[in-house]
Amino acid sequence: MIDLIFEAFQFAFMIRAFVVGMLIAISAATLGTFLVLKRFSMIGHGLAHVAFGAVAIGLLTQQQPLLVALPIVVLVSVAILKLNETANVHADAAIGLAATFAMAFGTILASVGGGFRVELNTYLFGSILTVQSLDVILAAVFTLVLVLGVVLYYHDLFALTYDENYARVSGVKTQRLNTALAIFSGILVVLGIRLVGTVLISSFIIFPAVIAMQFGRGFKGTLIIAVLTSLVTVFLGLLGSYVYDTPSGSTIVVLNGVVFMFAYVYHKFTI
Amino acid sequence: MAHDVLLSVDHLTVKYGQHIAVADVSFNIHRHDFLAIIGANGSGKTTLIKTMLNLKTPQSGSITRQPNLRVGYLPQNFNLEDKSFPATVYEIVSMGLINQKVFPKRLNKNDRFLIENALQEVNIFPLKDQRIGHLSGGQQQRVLLARALVSSPDILIMDEPTSALDQSMRQQFFTLIDHLNKNHGVTIVLITHDLAAAGDYVQRVLYMDQRLMFDDTFEAFCENPQLSPFIHTHPPHPKEARDD
Numbered sequence: 001m002i003d004l005i006f007e008a009f010q011f012a013f014m015i016r017a018f019v020v021g022m023l024i025a026i027s028a029a030t031l032g033t034f035l036v037l038k039r040f041s042m043i044g045h046g047l048a049h050v051a052f053g054a055v056a057i058g059l060l061t062q063q064q065p066l067l068v069a070l071p072i073v074v075l076v077s078v079a080i081l082k083l084n085e086t087a088n089v090h091a092d093a094a095i096g097l098a099a100t101f102a103m104a105f106g107t108i109l110a111s112v113g114g115g116f117r118v119e120l121n122t123y124l125f126g127s128i129l130t131v132q133s134l135d136v137i138l139a140a141v142f143t144l145v146l147v148l149g150v151v152l153y154y155h156d157l158f159a160l161t162y163d164e165n166y167a168r169v170s171g172v173k174t175q176r177l178n179t180a181l182a183i184f185s186g187i188l189v190v191l192g193i194r195l196v197g198t199v200l201i202s203s204f205i206i207f208p209a210v211i212a213m214q215f216g217r218g219f220k221g222t223l224i225i226a227v228l229t230s231l232v233t234v235f236l237g238l239l240g241s242y243v244y245d246t247p248s249g250s251t252i253v254v255l256n257g258v259v260f261m262f263a264y265v266y267h268k269f270t271i
Numbered sequence: 272m273a274h275d276v277l278l279s280v281d282h283l284t285v286k287y288g289q290h291i292a293v294a295d296v297s298f299n300i301h302r303h304d305f306l307a308i309i310g311a312n313g314s315g316k317t318t319l320i321k322t323m324l325n326l327k328t329p330q331s332g333s334i335t336r337q338p339n340l341r342v343g344y345l346p347q348n349f350n351l352e353d354k355s356f357p358a359t360v361y362e363i364v365s366m367g368l369i370n371q372k373v374f375p376k377r378l379n380k381n382d383r384f385l386i387e388n389a390l391q392e393v394n395i396f397p398l399k400d401q402r403i404g405h406l407s408g409g410q411q412q413r414v415l416l417a418r419a420l421v422s423s424p425d426i427l428i429m430d431e432p433t434s435a436l437d438q439s440m441r442q443q444f445f446t447l448i449d450h451l452n453k454n455h456g457v458t459i460v461l462i463t464h465d466l467a468a469a470g471d472y473v474q475r476v477l478y479m480d481q482r483l484m485f486d487d488t489f490e491a492f493c494e495n496p497q498l499s500p501f502i503h504t505h506p507p508h509p510k511e512a513r514d515d
């Protein structure tokens with residue numbers, strides 16, 4: 001077992017996968033805590049579907065699929081937010097609209113395009129083999145900016161998450177912060193696709209926050225526990241996926257599920 | 272604007288779609304006022320103060336606030352339903368300080384002192400590390416009061432702050448805001464269905480029914496034969512007050 005671990009880190013692609021994995025773990029858990037508590041957690045799931053449609057466009061037009069997906073997903077993410085803010089469409093409905101439309105659109109493209117269906121499948125579940133150096137750099141910059149932003153705007157974000165009206169009365173620029181959250185969510189989903197795939201990316205956003213809520217009494221504590229949980233499950237999940245030759249995204253999610261069950265039981269018996 | 276007018280409401284009309292919630296309301300709030308806004312369910316009270324707080328855009332008319340006015344706000348409905356929200360009492364009260372902080376907002380020693388003071392003032396200091404959702408309704412309302420108080424506001428705007436309080440807490444609550452009003456000059460604006468309990472402290476009454484039907488001293492309100500039944504009915508019934 002130990003040998004296998006050492007063996008794993010001899011491959012450059014494994015190191016890249018681990019680094020990107022840890023970075024995504026930090027940013028997804030951070031962002032996820034706000035999204036889950038704002039009842040916007042399914043945005044990850046919805047945007048992943050949009051990313052699927054966008055990747056199909058990229059493949060069909062022979063462009064770098066994730067570069068095509070990035071602006072589209074970010075735009076749709078902001079659009080979902082605006083739809084929710086202005087048109088009185090609930091978040092879950094707005095997300096559902098965008099997700100199903102994009103998925104249908106992507107499937108039609110796939111059927112028209114014919115040849116690229118197999119390649120499209122790798123975007124569904126992701127693969128650690130496909131992580132490139134550019135992904136590492138992008139994930140590092142993204143995570144750094146996100147964490148810095150959360151540290152600097154912590155109190156505003158907390159107020160926004162707890163009671164948006166109160167935050168507004170207190171002079172918090174709620175619209176700007178919401179838009180920032182939507183943009184970060186969009187980028188996160190696209191960055192996470194390579195490793196996790198479109199199907200499972202939302203679990204990276206939801207699981208850590210929900211697990212942390214079983215332990216943390218306060219907001220700051222919950223945020224920190226979410227990040228730590230995420231780091232541990234992603235690390236062990238990637239390792240497990242190498243050792244047992246299982247799909248990386250699925251392994252991490254299953255691990256999260258097990259941790260959640262323990263956390264839930266712990267919560268039931270302590271609080 | 273006259274010097275002691277903190278906030279001025281001028282011919283304010285507010286709509287939800289086609290539905291008029293507040294119709295052509297005008298009044299001034301002066302420094303040291305202790306005023307109660309009363310009226311039946313759906314008479315536009317919450318809408319009025321939301322517009323005063325810039326949470327809602329009026330159809331017509333305007334709100335003028337004294338510059339740099341520090342407002343403490345205690346909302347009617349908020350996240351109380353969400354028992355699972357991870358936030359401690361202390362964290363919630365600290366939220367009351369962000370309106371006077373500049374980027375990057377940080378809590379310093381003095382802030383922590385203010386927070387602990389506010390917690391003590393409303394008698395919930397021992398609960399400070401509890402999750403907000405695990406408190407009773409009355410305890411939660413005290414947390415919100417502490418949050419509204421912590422920044423030493425010039426004006427406290429409260430939407431039915433006593434609806435979840437028991438009899439003794441209600442008395443304590445009114446004694447506290449009366450103390451703030453008399454000794455610290457805090458202006459009090461209070462929406463209430465409980466004028467019977469608030470009556471000992473309220474100086475001025477605004478009675479809403481879309482329009483502002485009455486705006487005068489509490490004594491004048493009691494002497495008004497059409498309106499005085501209000502003090503004894505709980506919650507008030509609009510018909511009794513509208514026979515004019």
Ligand SMILES: Nc1ncnc2c1ncn2[C@@H]1O[C@H](COP(=O)(O)OP(=O)(O)OP(=O)(O)O)[C@@H](O)[C@H]1O
Nearest residue numbers: 287290291292310311312313314315316317318319
């Ligand atoms: N978000 C909303 N959308 C549409 N109509 C609304 C909304 N909020 C309030 N209204 C309507 O506006 C009117 C005034 O509501 P408001 O909440 O201001 O009443 P209120 O006097 O505070 O009542 P209560 O004593 O029940 O708190 C009501 O007729 C209500 O139906």
Ligand SMILES: [Mg+2]
Nearest residue numbers: 316317347430
């Ligand atoms: Mg109301």
